[in-house]
Amino acid sequence: MAKVTIQQVAKAAGVSPSTVSNVLNGRSDRMVPATRERIDKAIAELGYRPNRAARQLRNGRTQTIGLVVPSVGNPFWGAFAREIEVAAVAAGSSVLLCNSERNPDRERRYVEELWEDGVRGIILCTSLASLDYISHVIDEGLQLVTFDRPAQPGDPESVVSVSIDNHVGGYLAASHLLELGHTQIAFVSGSIQSVNRAARYRGFCSAIEEAGLSVGDMPMWTGFEALPFGDVEAAEVGRKAAHDLFTGDGVRPTAVVAINDMTALGFCRGLRDLGLTVGEDVSIIGFDDIVLADLYDPPLTSIRQPIKRMATLAMEEAVSQDGGAGSEVGRSVLLRPQLVVRESTRAPKPAKKRDAVNTTESAR
Known part of the structure; x- marks a missing residue:
């Protein structure tokens, strides 16, 4: 069926096309009510739909x-x-x-x-x-x-x-873990070759360095350059990172900063795969504060975006x-951004208990 034009509406209402245009664009304050009624009736009967693109170009x-x-x-x-x-x-x-x-x-x-x-x-x-x-x-x-x-x-x-301010967000995340007493903190992400993710990592590094620690000494997960950004695969990125960090020969972190909540939740799943307890054995903090963060068990500490x-x-x-x-x-x-503290972040276990957990894990 052919599209109804403004000229057809005008003809049916007995007015000019410009008068119909005035109605469509909200310029009918001084119009006689009977005229407005005829135009509205013609629009309804003909099923006229104005061209949005044309309207916005005009006004x-x-x-x-x-x-x-x-x-x-x-x-x-x-x-x-x-x-x-x-x-x-x-x-x-x-x-x-x-x-x-x-x-x-x-x-x-x-x-x-x-x-x-x-x-x-x-x-x-x-x-x-x-x-x-x-x-x-x-x-x-x-x-x-x-x-x-x-x-x-x-x-x-x-x-x-x-x-x-993503730099502030990364700083808040690392600072929270440092204040709890963690000194072995990993940063987990998909690719960080983007403006916002790079800023989060720089904020993380700033907090680590201000605490007198070396970023180079942190047990970093280095798979992020080989993997995608992780908007769809984020949970799998986190899960893979957990397996890599806790089944390899390197120093195991007591806490993790994840690039976003979905990566953090995937990391939590990976820890459970390995028999580790989120919060008790390893603290983890995410970024974004999505609705799932508060619903997870234990609820996830996160950096909230307004x-x-x-x-x-x-x-x-x-x-x-x-x-x-x-x-x-x-x-x-x-x-x-705002730090929202929940149960996934706690003070680290005493060294003896942590070593016992690591020994048990190595035997698996």
């Missing part, structure tokens, strides 16, 4: 927002997508969701396709250091908001960034009437 407001996340396979991104949708509904907008798997080519393709479909505001959850691969779309006027990625020196001036606040800020910027090439300099919002 400069973004009606549909593009949201590109690594993968909703990680509950953190699923929760963030939900909060974005809640904020979008409140703003009278809708959301198109894309999963990029942190692949630059997919990110670029999604951004280009969304732009071609009339989407003028995109929230891009990327951790790549450079935005050169989508700069041509930004130059055309795209209102781009990067999430979980602080502003970088080479970013176009119009780009807005919303993120937590996800609702971050989603609201990102949405506000994405629907801004200004943006893109020639706009004012974009904002950079950096929020502070």
